[in-house]
Amino acid sequence: xxxxxANPVRFERLAAPATAVLAFVAALALGxxxxxxxxxxxxxxxxxxxxxxxxxxxxxxxxxLAAYAAMAAASFTGFVYKHPLADVAAKSIAPVGxxxxxxxxxxxxxxxxxxxxxxxxWDARLTSMLVLFFLYVGYMAIWRAIDDPxxxxxxxxxxxxxxxxxxxxxxFSVDWWYSLHxxxxxxxAGGPSIDGAMLAPLATxxxxxxxxxxxxxxxxxxxxxxxxxxARIEAAAHPASRLA
Amino acid sequence: xxxxxxxxxxxxxxxxxxATAAALAFLALGSSVSYFYTPSELAxxxxxxxxIRLGGLVENGSLGHDALDPAIVTFVVTxxxxxxxxxxxxxxxxxxREGQGVVAQGRIGADGTLAADTVLAKHDENYMPKEVAxxxxxxxxxxxxxxAPPSQE
Numbered sequence: 001x002x003x004x005x006a007n008p009v010r011f012e013r014l015a016a017p018a019t020a021v022l023a024f025v026a027a028l029a030l031g032x033x034x035x036x037x038x039x040x041x042x043x044x045x046x047x048x049x050x051x052x053x054x055x056x057x058x059x060x061x062x063x064x065l066a067a068y069a070a071m072a073a074a075s076f077t078g079f080v081y082k083h084p085l086a087d088v089a090a091k092s093i094a095p096v097g098x099x100x101x102x103x104x105x106x107x108x109x110x111x112x113x114x115x116x117x118x119x120x121x122w123d124a125r126l127t128s129m130l131v132l133f134f135l136y137v138g139y140m141a142i143w144r145a146i147d148d149p150x151x152x153x154x155x156x157x158x159x160x161x162x163x164x165x166x167x168x169x170x171x172f173s174v175d176w177w178y179s180l181h182x183x184x185x186x187x188x189a190g191g192p193s194i195d196g197a198m199l200a201p202l203a204t205x206x207x208x209x210x211x212x213x214x215x216x217x218x219x220x221x222x223x224x225x226x227x228x229x230x231a232r233i234e235a236a237a238h239p240a241s242r243l244a
Numbered sequence: 245x246x247x248x249x250x251x252x253x254x255x256x257x258x259x260x261x262x263a264t265a266a267a268l269a270f271l272a273l274g275s276s277v278s279y280f281y282t283p284s285e286l287a288x289x290x291x292x293x294x295x296i297r298l299g300g301l302v303e304n305g306s307l308g309h310d311a312l313d314p315a316i317v318t319f320v321v322t323x324x325x326x327x328x329x330x331x332x333x334x335x336x337x338x339x340x341r342e343g344q345g346v347v348a349q350g351r352i353g354a355d356g357t358l359a360a361d362t363v364l365a366k367h368d369e370n371y372m373p374k375e376v377a378x379x380x381x382x383x384x385x386x387x388x389x390x391x392a393p394p395s396q397e
């Protein structure tokens with residue numbers, strides 16, 4: 001119980017200013033990124049102005065996948081080493097990752113209709129990305145279904161770690177199988193195959209997503225810790241209903 | 245320490261088991277996870293009886309119309325080794341052009357022609373402004389020459 005108090009207090013002292021800084025940088029990057037994406041970047045030689053969907057779609061999808069990897073790492077740390085903040089971190093990453101995955105799926109669909117001629121295709125990349133969304137939602141459902149946070153953390157961590165098998169499948173689906181979705185443009189052998197004038201808005205939007213995501217996760221973590229503290233105080237005040 | 249070790253083993257065991265299961269499943273599924281067949285795969289393994297998806301590049305100079313029914317578009321899908329003719333009646337996607345990657349869905353008839361009911365366009369991983377693409381072509385540094393000059397820009 002001692003350690004359960006010690007670290008969260010120090011965390012709060014760090015997280016509060018960090019959240020403010022991240023939110024500030026995110027706001028700046030969003031303004032600059034949207035300006036670059038909509039006004040100060042060229043149209044594509046094949047896709048015309050529709051290429052601008054990339055600046056919303058690609059960073060969302062990349063971060064959605066990275067968030068799952070982070071959630072799995074936090075779950076592993078919480079499950080094996082019982083670090084008091086790890087489970088809170090994993091639980092807080094889930095809704096942010098789910099939102100990013102949903103955004104990637106939705107913008108991808110909007111992009112697919114004019115370019116491919118289809119809103120949706122059951123190719124390996126799209127399907128594995130849909131599985132990623134269900135993994136996030138399932139993970140969140142486990143936390144809600146089990147009342148005891150210690151037990152919920154344990155079950156959710158196992159599901160999250162098993163689900164991490166999907167992460168390399170999403171990433172390499174376009175290399176392992178023929179897909180309608182294009183192969184990697186950024187993280188690939190031989191460097192990015194995107195012109196510099198288009199990489200600038202992409203990088204700025206990626207910075208926005210990263211800072212926004214981190215600020216959201218920290219905020220959710222602080223809220224979760226405050227909620228647990230409140231529950232403990234309540235339990236101490238009413239010893240009869242300790243399990244509530 | 246031993247309990248931590250047990251949890252470590254349990255966690256890595258669960259992940260290893262899931263990874264093995266996924267690897268075996270995908271190994272068994274093989275190329276059927278792929279979204280489409282290539283013309284060479286059809287040439288090598290024969291044509292399935294059911295509706296399939298065929299993917300490849302639209303062969304340069306192959307785009308035309310049916311002699312009897314001009315509403316039917318005809319073209320050839322190739323992967324550089326084998327080629328499959330396609331017939332399609334309907335609206336083609338904007339990106340459709342000769343040299344472009346496409347996926348056509350339908351049945352292959354006795355004459356080896358795919359009667360498509362859907363044609364989707366693929367785009368590759370290259371993004372650049374039109375001026376850069378034109379400059380690369382002017383310098384002869386366009387990657388494989390398989391791409392016809394953009395006709396719809």
